[in-house]
Amino acid sequence: xxxxxxxxxxxxxxxxxxxxxxxxxxxxxxxxxxxxxxxxxxxxxxxxxxxxxxxxxxxxxxxxxxxxxxxxxxxxxxxxxxxxxxxxxxxxxxxxxxxxxxxxxxxxxxxxxxxxxxxxxxxxxxxxxxxxxxxxxxxxxxxxxxxxxxxxxxxxxxxxxxxxxxxxxxxxxxxxxxxxxxxxxxxxxxxxxxxxxxxxxxxxxxxxxxxxxxxxxxxxxxxxxxxxxxx
Ligand SMILES: [Zn+2]
Numbered sequence: 726x727x728x729x730x731x732x733x734x735x736x737x738x739x740x741x742x743x744x745x746x747x748x749x750x751x752x753x754x755x756x757x758x759x760x761x762x763x764x765x766x767x768x769x770x771x772x773x774x775x776x777x778x779x780x781x782x783x784x785x786x787x788x789x790x791x792x793x794x795x796x797x798x799x800x801x802x803x804x805x806x807x808x809x810x811x812x813x814x815x816x817x818x819x820x821x822x823x824x825x826x827x828x829x830x831x832x833x834x835x836x837x838x839x840x841x842x843x844x845x846x847x848x849x850x851x852x853x854x855x856x857x858x859x860x861x862x863x864x865x866x867x868x869x870x871x872x873x874x875x876x877x878x879x880x881x882x883x884x885x886x887x888x889x890x891x892x893x894x895x896x897x898x899x900x901x902x903x904x905x906x907x908x909x910x911x912x913x914x915x916x917x918x919x920x921x922x923x924x925x926x927x928x929x930x931x932x933x934x935x936x937x938x939x940x941x942x943x944x945x946x947x948x949x950x951x952x953x954x955x956x
Pocket of ligand 1: 838839
């Protein structure tokens with residue numbers, strides 16, 4: 726059985742990763758346009774670097790929760806037949822043990838060099854303008870996908886969706902495309918689709934099956950069922 730799991734902010738939120746977006750739509754007091762667009766970085770790189778440096782520090786202080794652990798366990802059962810596609814830029818899946826994973830919105834722990842285009846691990850606060858380990862230029866930006874930029878690995882994701890038998894969306898709002906359309910692609914390819922979310926999302930009616938509740942509760946029990954069903 727081949728399975729694709731999409732994870733969103735809801736799974737990280739239960740580890741205490743702040744979603745940064747408050748009721749007024751602000752991220753830590755910033756409008757999205759001030760910190761999460763290429764134009765913002767061009768206009769005011771220091772504000773953007775400070776914002777992501779702070780996010781990286783915040784993520785380092787939290788741990789994976791039982792939902793991350795359950796998905797790592799599922800990978801140990803299914804091997805490469807499980808692909809985790811995450812919209813999250815934290816490393817909680819990796820710290821739980823997931824290895825077959827795509828960060829479609831980038832990775833907070835990686836830097837992208839705007840001079841040579843290569844990626845490297847972040848080893849210092851980017852506000853300090855550390856040099857690129859590949860070319861030496863001090864032109865690193867967070868390797869995250871900003872609004873107006875193309876998500877990563879859409880070809881890999883599409884291929885997995887078209888070949889999967891089951892698609893699960895965990896902790897996603899269903900409001901951000903292209904991820905919101907994955908359920909349509911998977912269903913068209915014949916996959917069983919399931920949504921695991923705290924409450925109904927904007928796209929709940931598109932799923933064959935829906936389970937509401939905290940990810941740290943509903944994901945482990947769902948993984949138990951999937952593992953039991955195939956043995
Ligand atoms: Zn470089």
